[in-house]
Amino acid sequence: MSDATAGNLSQAAAESRRTDAEQTGPMLAADGRPLKQSLNRALRAQKLRALALIAPLLLFLLVTFVAPIVDMLFRSVENQIVSETLPRTVMALEDWDETDLPSEDTYAALAYDFREAAERRRHTRLGSRLNYEQTGLSSIFRRSGRGIDDVGEVYADQFIALNAAWEEPATWVALMGDPDWIAAQAEWAATEDTEAREPSFRLATGIENVLPETADAYRSFARAIQAEARNPDSPVEEEPWNTVYLALYRDLAAAPASAITGYSGPEEALLREAADAVSGFETVNLRETFAEIEEGWVEMPVWGTIETFSDPYTAGYFLASVDLRLTPQGIEPVDENQRIYLLLFQRTIVLSLSIMGLCVILGYPIAFLLSNLPMRTSNLLLILVLLPFWTSLLVRTSAWKVLLQQQGVINDVLVWMGIVSDGARLALINNQLGTVIAMTHILLPFMILPLYSVMKTIPPSYVRAAKSLGATNWTAFWRVYFPQSVPGIGAGCILVFILSIGYYITPELVGGRTGIFISNRIAFHISDSLNWGLAAALGTILLVLVLVLYWLYDRIVGIDNVKLG
Amino acid sequence: MSSDTQDAFVAFDRVQKSYDGETLVVKDLNLRIGRGEFLTMLGPSGSGKTTCLMMLAGFETATHGEITLGGNPINNIPPHKRGIGMVFQNYALFPHMTVAENLSFPLEVRGMGKSEREGKVTRALDMVQMGDFGGRRPAQLSGGQQQRIALARALVFEPELVLMDEPLGALDKQLRETMQFEITNLAHRLGITVVYVTHDQTEALTMSDRVAVFDDGRIQQLDAPDVLYEQPQNSFVAQFIGENNTLEGTVAEITDDMCVVRLDDGELIDAVPVNVSGVGERTKVSIRPERVEMNKDRLAPDAHTLKAEVAEFIYMGDIYRTRLRVGGHDNFVVKTRNAPDQRRLKPGEQIEIGWRPQDCRALDA
Numbered sequence: 047m048s049d050a051t052a053g054n055l056s057q058a059a060a061e062s063r064r065t066d067a068e069q070t071g072p073m074l075a076a077d078g079r080p081l082k083q084s085l086n087r088a089l090r091a092q093k094l095r096a097l098a099l100i101a102p103l104l105l106f107l108l109v110t111f112v113a114p115i116v117d118m119l120f121r122s123v124e125n126q127i128v129s130e131t132l133p134r135t136v137m138a139l140e141d142w143d144e145t146d147l148p149s150e151d152t153y154a155a156l157a158y159d160f161r162e163a164a165e166r167r168r169h170t171r172l173g174s175r176l177n178y179e180q181t182g183l184s185s186i187f188r189r190s191g192r193g194i195d196d197v198g199e200v201y202a203d204q205f206i207a208l209n210a211a212w213e214e215p216a217t218w219v220a221l222m223g224d225p226d227w228i229a230a231q232a233e234w235a236a237t238e239d240t241e242a243r244e245p246s247f248r249l250a251t252g253i254e255n256v257l258p259e260t261a262d263a264y265r266s267f268a269r270a271i272q273a274e275a276r277n278p279d280s281p282v283e284e285e286p287w288n289t290v291y292l293a294l295y296r297d298l299a300a301a302p303a304s305a306i307t308g309y310s311g312p313e314e315a316l317l318r319e320a321a322d323a324v325s326g327f328e329t330v331n332l333r334e335t336f337a338e339i340e341e342g343w344v345e346m347p348v349w350g351t352i353e354t355f356s357d358p359y360t361a362g363y364f365l366a367s368v369d370l371r372l373t374p375q376g377i378e379p380v381d382e383n384q385r386i387y388l389l390l391f392q393r394t395i396v397l398s399l400s401i402m403g404l405c406v407i408l409g410y411p412i413a414f415l416l417s418n419l420p421m422r423t424s425n426l427l428l429i430l431v432l433l434p435f436w437t438s439l440l441v442r443t444s445a446w447k448v449l450l451q452q453q454g455v456i457n458d459v460l461v462w463m464g465i466v467s468d469g470a471r472l473a474l475i476n477n478q479l480g481t482v483i484a485m486t487h488i489l490l491p492f493m494i495l496p497l498y499s500v501m502k503t504i505p506p507s508y509v510r511a512a513k514s515l516g517a518t519n520w521t522a523f524w525r526v527y528f529p530q531s532v533p534g535i536g537a538g539c540i541l542v543f544i545l546s547i548g549y550y551i552t553p554e555l556v557g558g559r560t561g562i563f564i565s566n567r568i569a570f571h572i573s574d575s576l577n578w579g580l581a582a583a584l585g586t587i588l589l590v591l592v593l594v595l596y597w598l599y600d601r602i603v604g605i606d607n608v609k610l611g
Numbered sequence: 612m613s614s615d616t617q618d619a620f621v622a623f624d625r626v627q628k629s630y631d632g633e634t635l636v637v638k639d640l641n642l643r644i645g646r647g648e649f650l651t652m653l654g655p656s657g658s659g660k661t662t663c664l665m666m667l668a669g670f671e672t673a674t675h676g677e678i679t680l681g682g683n684p685i686n687n688i689p690p691h692k693r694g695i696g697m698v699f700q701n702y703a704l705f706p707h708m709t710v711a712e713n714l715s716f717p718l719e720v721r722g723m724g725k726s727e728r729e730g731k732v733t734r735a736l737d738m739v740q741m742g743d744f745g746g747r748r749p750a751q752l753s754g755g756q757q758q759r760i761a762l763a764r765a766l767v768f769e770p771e772l773v774l775m776d777e778p779l780g781a782l783d784k785q786l787r788e789t790m791q792f793e794i795t796n797l798a799h800r801l802g803i804t805v806v807y808v809t810h811d812q813t814e815a816l817t818m819s820d821r822v823a824v825f826d827d828g829r830i831q832q833l834d835a836p837d838v839l840y841e842q843p844q845n846s847f848v849a850q851f852i853g854e855n856n857t858l859e860g861t862v863a864e865i866t867d868d869m870c871v872v873r874l875d876d877g878e879l880i881d882a883v884p885v886n887v888s889g890v891g892e893r894t895k896v897s898i899r900p901e902r903v904e905m906n907k908d909r910l911a912p913d914a915h916t917l918k919a920e921v922a923e924f925i926y927m928g929d930i931y932r933t934r935l936r937v938g939g940h941d942n943f944v945v946k947t948r949n950a951p952d953q954r955r956l957k958p959g960e961q962i963e964i965g966w967r968p969q970d971c972r973a974l975d976a
Contacts, residue, residue, distance in 0.1 A: 505703070507703040510699070512705075513669075513689075514695060514765075515716055515764065515768065516691050516692075517716070530707060
């Protein structure tokens with residue numbers, strides 16, 4: 047380098063020092079933009095690349111993990127089935143005082159709702175749903191599905207006797223149908239296109255004001271038979287349900303004469319004739335009609351349950367998860383002999399804690415040994431620790447069955463050695479002991495691995511230093527080595543506890559009746575009782591429980607103390 | 612400070628150590644360390660010096676032989692009962708304790724009361740000028756500060772013997788030099804005995820009363836630093852300590868205090884016979900670079916002179932380092948002070964060099 051360039055350079059350096067010192071405000075990059083902005087610009091491509099790298103996994107997780115969890119959280123409070131299946135009844139029950147059976151109007155609403163639900167085959171589903179809250183409701187609903195056809199038959203017969211035109215579907219279509227719809231329907235019928243569906247039924251304008259209940263009942267009839275999946279019917283070919291005649295009677299009986307005389311439209315003569323005649327009709331009491339179909343309909347608790355669960359969202363599942371139930375009188379504990387969930391939660395936590403404790407006791411010495419052995423030996427032993435991971439969980443659990451059962455290997459050996467008598471073989475499986483033994487074995491690697499990886503990073507010089515400072519072997523271990531291995535214990539405990547609290551297959555296979563976990567109950571509700579709401583509530587509680595424990599752990603131990611390697 | 616055989620504070624007596632039962636890492640070690648002495652074990656890695664230190668600390672057991680401390684055999688005494696302070700290579704400060712707790716630890720395990728402990732910890736921290744750092748964690752300290760704390764912790768329980776295993780290895784050069792000075796000062800002020808292991812010869816020479824040079828599981832030479840440097844007893848020590856020029860040849864003639872060596876290119880030079888025994892034996896002649904004179908005017912009258920060719924001339928600030936071709940070797944180094952009259956040589960120049968025969972030592976081949 048020549049002297050001249052050296053001089054220039056040092057001059058330039060002095061210059062830049064001076065500008066640095068003089069500059070105030072935000073730092074500027076060489077092109078005059080704020081330095082922060084330039085930096086962000088420079089890093090943006092990097093950030094985008096990072097985002098692109100994780101995008102597939104993120105998407106996958108959103109679809110397969112986050113969405114189902116949100117759905118589950120929703121299901122645990124969702125209860126729209128009642129208000130969707132019995133909308134009129136739920137409305138009518140809103141001003142029910144719960145002191146006596148509901149009014150005739152409510153029974154009429156129930157008749158309309160139930161007739162449609164029976165046609166659409168929804169009544170049994172609602173029955174099963176409400177059966178979770180009150181046993182017996184399922185059979186009431188199922189049996190009522192058959193009897194509901196006859197409700198209102200008395201009125202149908204009388205209307206038809208009055209004028210045979212009431213039996214004709216065409217009469218009803220002319221009276222109720224929107225002229226546009228009638229035209230569209232006729233056009234559809236003429237095309238003979240089997241693929242296209244019949245246009246959805248529409249009410250004529252104004253008919254709702256004249257015959258409100260009839261219009262509503264007829265529309266629900268028309269839509270329901272049109273919507274039938276396998277062989278949809280058409281309102282132009284079908285005689286209406288008996289409940290439609292019931293509605294017609296109730297409308298005509300309740301309406302002031304002026305409303306009917308003021309009506310002008312299709313079939314007005316027929317309608318006037320009927321309106322004049324209804325006062326002489328034979329009537330029936332709807333409450334008694336329902337009582338004949340099924341005794342339950344005149345029982346207060348049934349109506350109480352329907353009323354209590356008529357809201358679209360309910361805390362009922364969560365209450366059920368903690369052995370409580372929602373009754374018309376408020377929240378009450380369930381019967382003593384039906385309490386199960388609190389016990390299961392408690393058992394799940396206690397057994398998980400014991401499994402965790404056993405894993406620490408069994409795993410710590412092994413991890414300690416592994417981390418202090420020469421690399422070659424420790425690698426070999428580590429493979430032995432990992433060996434269970436290469437075997438199917440089911441196979442391992444089944445192996446425990448072979449070992450632990452009363453006629454199994456362990457009992458046989460004990461009997462052979464004379465330690466236990468043949469008559470007093472130990473019950474090692476199908477109880478809590480079996481669950482603890484099998485799960486400790488299965489989860490042990492999850493304790494050993496984090497412990498090992500933490501212990502490996504503790505240099506032997508710490509213990510040596512402690513000894514050289516005068517500590518005995520035990521003091522050196524307890525005061526110096528152990529505190530440094532705590533992060534490993536923490537990580538292992540969290541792993542084992544969280545895994546075991548949600549464990550399903552092993553308690554199912556070796557737990558018998560007393561050794562099952564809450565997850566087994568969840569599985570039962572998912573696949574056997576089909577009470578998904580309760581399963582979702584139990585799952586949500588489990589999730590919250592884990593999160594709370596996690597939070598507590600963070601408060602007490604500190605989550606940054608957890609090391610997995 | 613001398614190592615009197617009678618009242619040696621630490622003594623290794625015919626100690627051997629093997630890890631695998633096949634090779635000896637330490638071969639027949641005999642070493643006596645006097646009370647208050649600062650002894651350094653110096654050697655390349657794998658020479659057995661750290662093993663010796665670990666045997667003394669009690670972390671390794673001698674396969675054969677006896678180690679005594681203050682006259683008592685300690686082979687069967689566990690480390691925590693030996694009362695030896697130790698400073699580790701990476702300090703080994705307990706990361707989960709504060710500095711004060713670290714220092715308090717050895718006192719606690721000795722069952723000392725709280726107030727007494729606090730007094731001692733404060734004094735020890737002041738001793739290493741770290742009085743304000745008691746509440747910090749080791750991770751919050753710089754390397755040099757951690758080093759001081761490790762030193763204070765090894766001294767706080769007032770051991771008579773302190774072992775140091777390459778304690779300055781992780782520090783940068785400047786800090787290392789400061790700490791060298793501080794450690795020796797402290798050791799002499801407290802009158803403790805120090806056994807110090809290092810592979811850095813500068814450290815060994817500047818700090819120690821005596822240096823034991825280890826190689827191949829044996830002590831090659833045990834002497835004060837100046838003796839070690841100026842009178843190496845064999846070619847390993849000559850090569851290992853400081854820079855050294857080696858000329859190979861055979862002994863042509865030998866008298867009591869002088870010998871003549873015929874170099875491989877036929878040149879004859881005078882040398883002090885150190886461990887050559889007879890005529891015709893192969894030998895390596897050792898001359899320190901700074902004892903070679905390139906300026907004819909300064910040559911002593913009895914100096915031996917040789918022809919040489921300049922291969923390289925390196926400016927190093929305080930000195931010049933000149934590489935020469937001499938007697939068939941082209942790696943002959945001469946160091947000269949950067950004096951006003953020293954001419955800068957050019958490669959290829961023919962010059963004459965010389966040295967006093969007593970600076971030239973004929974060692975084992």
